[in-house]
Each structure stands twice: as structure tokens, then as C-alpha cells.
Amino acid sequence: MEFSELIKTATVEDVLLSRPGVAAVRGTLCITSHHLLLSSCPRGDLELWLLIRNVDAVEKRVSGSSGTITLRCKDLRVLQLEIPGTERCLNVASSIEALSSVDSVMMLYPFFHRPPSLRLQQGWHLAVAERHLQRVAAQTSQWRLSTVNGDFSACPSYPRAVLVPAAVGDEAVARAARFRQGGRFPVLCYFHPKNGTALLRSSQPLTGPNRRRCREDERLLGTILDEGERGFVIDTRSAQAAKQARMGGGGTEPKSCYPQWRRLHRALERGRPLQESFARLAEACGEPAPSMERWLGRLEGSRWLSHVKAALSTACLAAQCLDREGCSVLVHGAEGTDTTLLVTALAQLILDPACRTLEGFQELLEREWIQAGHPFQLRCARSASSHARGKQEAPVFLLFLDCVWQLSRQFPFSLEFGEQLLLTLLDNAYASAYGTFLCNNEKERSLCKVRESTHSLWAWLNQPEERHKYLNPLYSHNPLVIWPSVEPQSIQLWQGFFLRWIRPSQHLDEAWVEIQRLVQGKNSSLQESAGKRLSQPLPEPPAGTENGETGKAGTR
């Protein structure tokens, strides 16, 4: 396939671009293989530089001699293009439709994007599991690095190396893998140094209708607990759903075979219902001038905040078992790639101060979402407004970031990063110039040579001139567990995401920048008064077209 075949009309003059809250501009529209550009007419400024992958839905309306295209973006932006000439309008629309739904990963922009400031291969977290083991090994010798999945044969959605109990050999692990859906055998996600408890995750066991057992799986989980110790299995499905899963070959850990483990069911929404909840909320947010009753009714009807509350509550439950009850915890639902990761990642953020730094959070995402095999390509293929919704889309990662935002709001000092990082991550999960969120798991990334042929988002973000945008100026290291309030009265709508393009939070953003400036001013004046000058002042962020419309180059 050649991109040029998909582009029926590459340039249109005299196009009117309208966006809510911004004055309309007239200019020349260009469609390239990956971008939609609009440069304004009299001044020639670049007014829009949109990654076409960001387009979620294209709506066209033709009347008389011109047409209007409404682009609903995955980041919830809505753009309107008024295009002279009916045919040109239809051509532009179908070009955007075709380019936005290219389904070959290796045709995507990350394989073409070559920012001059970065080298390929820079910033890929290559030894996440090794570094994880290093930290755990400082506390205990109960865990070891297993490369039983070195060729992705034991579990196609796991990375090559994972942490397993030191007492269990690779052969037993491989057998346990065959007893878990998709081969996702129990692995360590977090070792809680305070009382030596472990957080594990897996997929459901394949007990099936005949109550099949697997001695190796039982032994793997048994060896984690000392005699008389108890562990908790947090199943992210209802008891009924878990029972029904047996009919399809899945199931749960029966008490008789896993006597030290006690099961708790906490049903978390996933899949289609979660996607619809997101779509309903996004639609409600975009409704112009509803009454307060209607808005609150739609907010409630979307059930999104209930999902936020449920996710945070379940993560708190896991954290409580580990920290307060002194019990190890295994989390799984069915596939173990969605709500499971939501719970384990949030629990770590609550428990572990190391995950709350900018670096630590990146590593958490890499370990618990990307390498843990959350199927980003499937889940983030479409966003809230696409009518051609597949069965696989679900905003689980958005739900996670929303929960992180709730934490950051309740603990304004404890996370080293701010809302801007969460927004940038979300944008990149749905449409990116970088390879980090491409594909569904490490095996696919390896086949597509993502690491060799695309740039890492982390490399981009961690450049000094980018990095400072994402920092929380109020951050100060908090060694404690941060227990969020999960009462509904404490859960708020994440306006910074859901209303981002509808009611721009310009003033709030400015306040953030001002606090940042104050902190920098304080730090630099402290340094000056100590007779030192910054030898390497932070360079200003690059201005002009490279940064485009919103100044967030990371999302291009």
C-alpha cells in the first residue's frame, strides 16, 4: 500500500476551520501521509497540525456547492472544516477516513517520525524486570528472574523475563502457564518491604466445568505463603461471573485446592460496558447548555464515576491486605490484561513512594501496563465517538489515569508529576508519534521491531526541556502509604480531560505555571545566595511550528 493511493485530494484552498472557544480561521488544508495541516491565509501561520491517527470519527455534510467535515478526535477534540466544492469535500473526508484507519502497525507514524534531538533506541526500558528483581533482592531472596518466556512460548502476552518464586523451577512454571488463560501464570508485581508481603497477578485458572486442577499452579501459589499464613485472591469479577466462566473453561481457585487463599470478589466494569460509559460521559460533556438536572442525570447515567470509585476501592482493598493485614495478594479477572492491571498498578501507586516519582511512574507504566501485555492497540483503536466500534475497545487505561488524577488531587504533594503528564500519556496511548504504546504486547513489538524502528516516548519526555512541563511543583517525597478517600462525595469529574477542549482551563493552567515559576525562582535564588549559579540553565521549550497548536509536541 502506498499512502498516496489513500490521499484523493492533497491540498484545498480556502478552508474554514472552526473549533469551540477559538476564533474560526480560513486557510489552506494539506493532507500528508500522517498529518492534517491548515495554514492560515493572510499570515501563513500553521493553525493546525493534527496526527490523522487522532481522528476517531469523520462526519460529512454536503449542501449546495460546499461541504462540512466534522472531525471527532480520540482526545475528544472536535474540529469543523468547511470545504468549498462538494467533490473535494468528499475526497478529503474519505482520505482522512482511510488514513486514520490504516491497520498495519508498521505503516503508522512512529515508524517515520525522526525527531532530530533523539537517537533511535534511546529511552527504551530494556531491563525493567532485572531492575525490579534488583530492588526485590535487596529485601528477600524468595523471588527469582525467570526467562521461561524468553521466546514468548509460555505466555505470548508476557515479556521475556518475569519474577516468580525462587522455589519453583521453570518447568513447573511452564506447566502452571498452561493452566492459566493465555498462559498468564502468577507473577510478582510488587514486594512490600514493610512486612514482606507480595502482590501478584495472573489470569483466571482453567478449571472449567470439571474442576480441573494443576499441582504446579497450586504449588506456585502455595510456596509464597508460610505455614499458617493466609493470602487473598482478589477476583475482579462478581462471584456469579466467575462461576459462569467455568462453563467457558475458566474459573477460580477452589478453596479445596488452594487452602491458604481466600477469595474476594470485586466486580469491576470492563469491555463494551466501560467503553459505552466513556462514550456516554464524553457525549454529556459536549452537550451545549444543558440544565443542571440534565447534566447531573447524564453524569450519573454514564456511571463513569462509579467505575472510578470501584477501581480505587479495589486497589485500596489490595493495598490494605498487603499493608494492614500482612497478607499476600493475587489479583486476576478473566484474561488478566485489563482490570487486573488497573488494580495492581493503582495499589502500587498507593503503597510505594518510588512509583510516585516521574521516573518511577514511567517504570510502573512500562512494567504493569506495556510489558504486562495490556492490549493497547485493541483497546485504544477507537475512542468515545467512533460509530464503528469494535468489540475490543475499552478505556481501561483512561480509567487508570483518571484514578491517578484523583490521587493527585487528594494528595497534591505526593506525586512528582502533574495532570499534563497524564494527558500526554493518554494522547499517546490513542495516537502517537512514538512507539511506546504500539502493539498489544512485547511479542508483537518484537515482531514489528518497534524498539529498533521507532522512538521511545520516554526518551522524548525525559529531555530536560520537555521533562519540566510534567513536574508537580509542589512535590515533596512522602514515604507513607497514601490512602485515598473513595467516598462518592470525594470523587470528582476529571475536568482537565473531559472538558479539555470544551471549557479550556487556561486560567488553571496559568496558575500551575505560576507555581512552577515560584518554585524555580525559590530554588534558583537559593542557589544564587549560596554563591553558585546554574551551570546548565534549562533551555526554553522550542517555539514555532514544531510545537504546533497546543505546544504539546509529545502528542504529534
Place this chain on the structure above:
Amino acid sequence: MEFSELIKTATVEDVLLSRPGVAAVRGTLCITSHHLLLSSCPRGDLELWLLIRNVDAVEKRVSGSSGTITLRCKDLRVLQLEIPGTERCLNVASSIEALSSVDSVMMLYPFFHRPPSLRLQQGWHLAVAERHLQRVAAQTSQWRLSTVNGDFSACPSYPRAVLVPAAVGDEAVARAARFRQGGRFPVLCYFHPKNGTALLRSSQPLTGPNRRRCREDERLLGTILDEGERGFVIDTRSAQAAKQARMGGGGTEPKSCYPQWRRLHRALERGRPLQESFARLAEACGEPAPSMERWLGRLEGSRWLSHVKAALSTACLAAQCLDREGCSVLVHGAEGTDTTLLVTALAQLILDPACRTLEGFQELLEREWIQAGHPFQLRCARSASSHARGKQEAPVFLLFLDCVWQLSRQFPFSLEFGEQLLLTLLDNAYASAYGTFLCNNEKERSLCKVRESTHSLWAWLNQPEERHKYLNPLYSHNPLVIWPSVEPQSIQLWQGFFLRWIRPSQHLDEAWVEIQRLVQGKNSSLQESAGKRLSQPLPEPPAGTENGETGKAGTR
């Protein structure tokens, strides 16, 4: 009456005090004429120092040999006292009930409170109208100070001096007063220098069923507009309610008699329904662990946020007429003492940067609420939880402060004061050690010698060691009109007030203090680097019992 007659039991040992989110303490309970004190047993610390006026409802429950008293405070705090001895419990309860409902103004605590750092008579805004005229006179000579109400005979709820059109004599003003409910003839609240438009307020005209007219009232309003100019009457009742008011002797300005004025109806809730809305919301906020659906349902059912939205929208409408349409505006409902003031005060905050400073805001409150005759004593006699609700209670002032909070959230730079000021004002409106919010109007204050015999809240707040608590560290003068978004998606629950005692916002408060510290650090380091030292460093706020439990002495 002697207070000692009301106190049936003055001291009880071994009382257990419980509050949500705070560990219970055991100690000795003392009831004084105005305060409830509890000092803890082993350490003798003062654990509670509550103004008894703050008690909204007393619930008692006796079982066996002891009893429990639940105190629901006007500031939404809930305290529980476990008291040994049934009789003592009932005595304590009836003492608190009696002391909290003393109805003679001059028996209230402000007439006894004598803080050593203040002089009586300090801080009373004595020449508010004169200063107001001074500012207006710099722009136009169309307005003059009238003392037609010097002896409160024209309008018992107006102050002695008000601003009226220069072209209208006092005799005509007195006649116009007789044509308005309660004598509240149209007066100037704000002159908009940008285009010379005026914001006025009054009560409804007494047209009655026979369409009575008053030439002087017509002339008073007519003289404000030049030939061909148009003004707007914003009636805070629905068109139907305004029409019905004619049956009771009230009404509206008929087009035929006020040809240059166009009427707009914006129905704002008031009175009993507003009080019930507040009570419903406070109850919903206090419900432990509701589901998200139930919480959002109750939030919607309370309709409180609808009232916030409606008040802000109507204020924006008034501001738009003045600023965008270049038209003068008269605001009134029926009595002109509630929703009228809500709209005129908010409109000024939106339009006038001078009202957004700490001083300017105090003057706005003094001019548009206190001296304008908002009946604080009637409206704030009881709060959300009293069962003995009168017909006169209504949280109009709370609604105003909630709207100000919404403004401060949407424009974090533009108000010189922060949430702490709004909370302190609210606390003092309902129960205070100061005389500022006593009585219903200036006439009553004059009769009760409030200025001579009580301290001014402003004097207390403006002491340097108090004042800095209320400042917004991010403030920077914004000369522009601040147009808030009034979309329901932008209106938030004021958690700082409604959840203050339920989910303490400790971390958010700390963040605020940290920003304040940063700003002070920056300012002092700037001064130091210029070779200057602060000659008068701000003294630390006084510690210990004088400041009591919450450190907010202003509310004692």
C-alpha cells in the same frame, strides 16, 4: 434574664467527645454563658471551645445510666458528647438549647467579647456611601448622596445615606420610596466607568391590582437614561410570580409607564425552598458510604448546584447588559433584600477589579449586604439541620459565597482572597464573636448600639497576623471583566464548605500554605537581594487556647 438561670449544670466530669475523623477524647465539660468547653482529662488540654450560638440542633438519647447528646452546628460540624448520668445529660442538653436560642441581640456574645488587641469602634466602615460617591464622582456628576433616609423614615432597611440621581430631589425620592415595598426606592450600587452605565437595585413597585403609578418613581428611573437610551429591569422572579404579586399589592414596572425600560425575568430560588435545598445537600454530604448513584441522585435532588448556576447566570446577564450592551440595569425581586443583593453583588465582582481585593470585597459586603439590609438575623438564625425552622431562614448569603468560590476556582489569579475568607465570613454570619453580621439592617444596629458596644469583624480580620491567612498567594491584579462559565459542567460542589468536617481537606490546605510560603519566600528574597530587610516581619499567629481547636479565632 440571667444566663445563670439557663445553665442547669455548669460542669460535668468524664465526658466523651467524638467527632468524625478525629480520635475521641474524654474530659471535663464546662458550659459558660456563651461557650461550651471541653478540656481533656490526663493532659488538661482545651479540646473544644465552641460558641454555643453555633449550635443548630441538639439531639439527646438516654440509655441506662448515661446519655448521648449530638450537637449539629450551623457550620455543619457534628459533635457527640457522651455524658454519665441521665439527669446531667438532660440538663446539659436543655442548657445548650436555651443558650443557643437566646433571642435578644444584646445578650449575644459580641456584646461581651473584648479581644485585648482591638479597640471598640475600630474597623467599622463608617462612610461607605461617602467613599462610594467619591469614586463615582470621579467619573460623572449624575449621582449625589441623599440623606433622605437619615432617620430611617423613608426606608427602615436602608442605611442613612444612599446614592440617587443628582437630578432628583429628596422629596421626590421620599415619594418614590412610598411606592416601593418596604420603602426600598431605586439606588445606585455600581457605576460602570467603561461606558457610563449604572447598576441599581430596589424592591418591587407597589402597582397592585389597580396598576397604581408613581410619577416620582417613573421620573427617578427615567432621568438615568438619556433620550433614546434603553435600560433593563432584571426581575428575579418568574413573569408569573411577578404578575401574581400584583394581587398582594406588589408588581412590576409596566412598559407603558417606564417606556425606556425593558423587563427580563430570571426566577431565582429564595426563602423556604432554598433553605430546604441547603438542608437536603448538607444531609446528602453527611451520608456515610452511599453508592455513587445515590450520591449523584441526592446531589441533583437537592438542586443546590442549579441555584448556584442560576445566580451566576443572572449576575452575568446584568454584567453583560452593563458592559456589552451599554445599558443601565435595575435589579429587584419582591422585597429586594435577598436575591436582588445576590445578583448586584456578584455582578460587581465580575465587572469591577476593585471589588476583588481583600479590602474591596469587605466594602462590597458592607455596602451590598450588611448596609443594604440583608436580614442576616432572620436568614441565618438557623442552618441546615434545625428542625425548628422558621419561615424566614434562607441561605442566600451562603449561596452568594458559593458563587464567589466558583469565581475564585475559575479565576485563580483574580481574587485577592481565598477560600478561608469565605468560610470565616460564613461562620461569622451564623455565629460570631463580632457585631458585623448582627441584626437585620442599619436601623436595628443603631438601636442596639452595635457599633458602640461590639467589635467589628473587619477590625479583627485586618490585623496583620490574621489578614495574611485570608490572602490568595497567586493573586495578581486583573483589570478585566471576569466572565465565568456557567455551564453545569463547570459548576462544582464547594467541598471546602460542604465536606469541611466530613473529609478534612488537610492536604489541600497544606498545599495552599506551601504556595503562600513560596510567594513569601520569593518576596522576601527579592527584598533581601535589593539590600533591604523587612523592618516589620509579620508576627506569627498566636498559638494555644486563644486560637482553640481550629485556629480560626474569628469564629469564636
